[in-house]
Each structure stands twice: as C-alpha cells, then as structure tokens.
Amino acid sequence: MKRGALDTFFKPVAPKKLKYEASVNTSKHASYPFSIPHLPAPFLEQLGFAPAEEGKLMTDQLDLDLVYYQPYIPDSIASGVFEFLRQELPFYRVQYTITRFGTPTQINTPRFTTVFGIDETSRFAADGSIVDAKTGKKGEASRYKCSPRPIPTCLDELRRVTEGTTGETFNFCLVNYYADGKDSISYHSDDERFLGPDPAIASLSLGAKRDFLMKHKPIKGGAEEPKGIKLPLGSGDMVLMRGRTQSNWLHSIPKRAGAEANKGRVNITFRKAMVKGGTENYYQYNVGTGGVYKWDPGKEKMVPWDKDAEVVEADGVEASVAELDGIEAGPSSADASAAA
Numbered sequence: 001m002k003r004g005a006l007d008t009f010f011k012p013v014a015p016k017k018l019k020y021e022a023s024v025n026t027s028k029h030a031s032y033p034f035s036i037p038h039l040p041a042p043f044l045e046q047l048g049f050a051p052a053e054e055g056k057l058m059t060d061q062l063d064l065d066l067v068y069y070q071p072y073i074p075d076s077i078a079s080g081v082f083e084f085l086r087q088e089l090p091f092y093r094v095q096y097t098i099t100r101f102g103t104p105t106q107i108n109t110p111r112f113t114t115v116f117g118i119d120e121t122s123r124f125a126a127d128g129s130i131v132d133a134k135t136g137k138k139g140e141a142s143r144y145k146c147s148p149r150p151i152p153t154c155l156d157e158l159r160r161v162t163e164g165t166t167g168e169t170f171n172f173c174l175v176n177y178y179a180d181g182k183d184s185i186s187y188h189s190d191d192e193r194f195l196g197p198d199p200a201i202a203s204l205s206l207g208a209k210r211d212f213l214m215k216h217k218p219i220k221g222g223a224e225e226p227k228g229i230k231l232p233l234g235s236g237d238m239v240l241m242r243g244r245t246q247s248n249w250l251h252s253i254p255k256r257a258g259a260e261a262n263k264g265r266v267n268i269t270f271r272k273a274m275v276k277g278g279t280e281n282y283y284q285y286n287v288g289t290g291g292v293y294k295w296d297p298g299k300e301k302m303v304p305w306d307k308d309a310e311v312v313e314a315d316g317v318e319a320s321v322a323e324l325d326g327i328e329a330g331p332s333s334a335d336a337s338a339a340a
C-alpha cells in the first residue's frame, strides 16, 4: 500500500518537542529573576553563517537608509532560536501613567517586553558590578534608579554577530514578544536624544510573520511625503535602520487578524545608548515595576513567574523546564495610542 494521506491521518499526534536542548551553562546576575541558558551549541555554530542572505540596501526614498536581510538568521535555526528566547527570557507587561490633556491615563503596553544593557558611561565588571566606563571606578550602581542588567551570553552572541555584519556597535538589547495578532507597537520613531544623532538600530524578527509599516513624518512647508513602506517581516529577517531614518520616518507593527495572528513573534532590537538617561528610560518602559512573566510550555502562554515554584534539582543546581524529562513544550511612548 502506498503511504499517504491516510497514514498521516491515523498517526498518533506526538506532543510537540522543543526544538532545542538547553545548555547547562547559564548567565547569572543579581538583577536577573532566574539564570538564562547560553545558546545551544548547534545554534551558535549556525549563527556563523549569518547573514543567510546579503542585505538589500533601501535608500530609494527621501531620508530612508535601511538594510533588509531576508533572512539574516539561517532557516535551519530560526524557529529554534525563537522557541529558545521565548522560553528562557524573563518578560514583563509594563504599565505606566501618562498625562493626557491634563488627565493621568494608564497605559498598558500591548506586548511583552524585556531589556538588557547599560549606556556608554558605565560597564559591568567581571564580578557583575557596575563600574565607570572610563576609569573602572567601582560602586557606580548608585548612578541609576533602575537595576541595569548585563546582556546575557545568549543575546550577546547575537549582538556580536550583528555588530560584525553591520559595522555598528550596540550596548542595549530590547526584546518584544507579541503573543498574537492583538499585540502591537504603534507608530513611533526611536530618535531619543540619548541615542545620539542618526542612530543605527538593528531589528531582528523571529516566529510569526508580521508587517512592519513605515511612513515619513510630515514635511514642514506642505511638500508631499514619499509613499509608505510595508515590509512583511518573516522569521529570521533583520532590518538595519540607520542614518536619517529615525529622525524622518515612523515605524509600527499594527495589530492583525488571519492565519499567523495566533502565533507568537519575538523581536530583538540592538541599540547604543550614550548617556544614563537612556538606561533609565529603557528599564522604565521595558521592565517597569510589575511582576515577571515566563513562557509556560504546557499552557502555551506567558504566565506570571513564581519564584517559589521553581524546580530545583537534588544537587541544588537549578534546572530549566526544557531540560526536565517528561515535560514537553506545546505548539504559543509608542503605546499610548494602541492602548487607548
């Protein structure tokens, strides 16, 4: 008998397996709610092949300077890296208050976020403490109201590879997790003064395909703006925005319905903050003051992370959920207008 549709039909449905084996080596820091595994060795190896495709230069519109890699991360590991980051990073659902027309308004950030890094005035010493970037002087944590967190090794490997490709340098890594098509980021530009003039931002997409929309800011004097742009960002794609782009263009990930709408998407942006104000801003809006969320592979969603419910192995070494036998993973300022 020919093997075919019927065969497939009657095959028992195996629980979906994680696409990676978590490394036993982890990044640890007092500011992390839990330790974060290093990238599995096969991912690291494949990252050596990035960019998977040469970047396409997009400079054909007024004030636009983009490089679009389609994809940047090799196809063989894109979904694995997506699952790894969704599973292993701590996430937050940040709420904050803005004053709108004189009235305090609560904003619920319409996506999960997390951030690592510190601005150019400081760095982390080998023991994890914050020191002055120039003098190496200790005890500089008191500069910050927030608790800056070093970029964990798994994200630092991605940063290093991205720096090599782009010729830019980055000290911050912001991560967004869009749980489904209802999560979004509304039109904004990343042109804060703490990034310096004409900042370069590398933005990596993993998981569900989502449209990245761009539109030119209104031009003074009434000249017509260039037409908008839609980049259908797929898993593994990367967009490098640089030059005059941030000061002249806005970008967004609108809410969406349709086939990919119930799938999760991870976005990573690498940036370089020049001064302390950048560090304060990034932690305020991407970590905030609320609780930690972690991906629950059984429930297939982000759940509030419970410190006391962490599994601890007999020898006292913390095991990641992904490492435990028998637990299988299942199938998964810009926000003001989105939340209104």
Ligand SMILES: O=C(O)CCC(=O)C(=O)O
Binding pocket: 174, 176, 185, 190, 203, 205, 212, 251, 252, 253, 267, 269
């Ligand atoms: O998710 C994306 O692709 C864009 C995210 C973004 O624009 C941001 O975090 O500033």
Ligand SMILES: [Fe+2]
Binding pocket: 188, 189, 190, 251
């Ligand atoms: Fe942005």
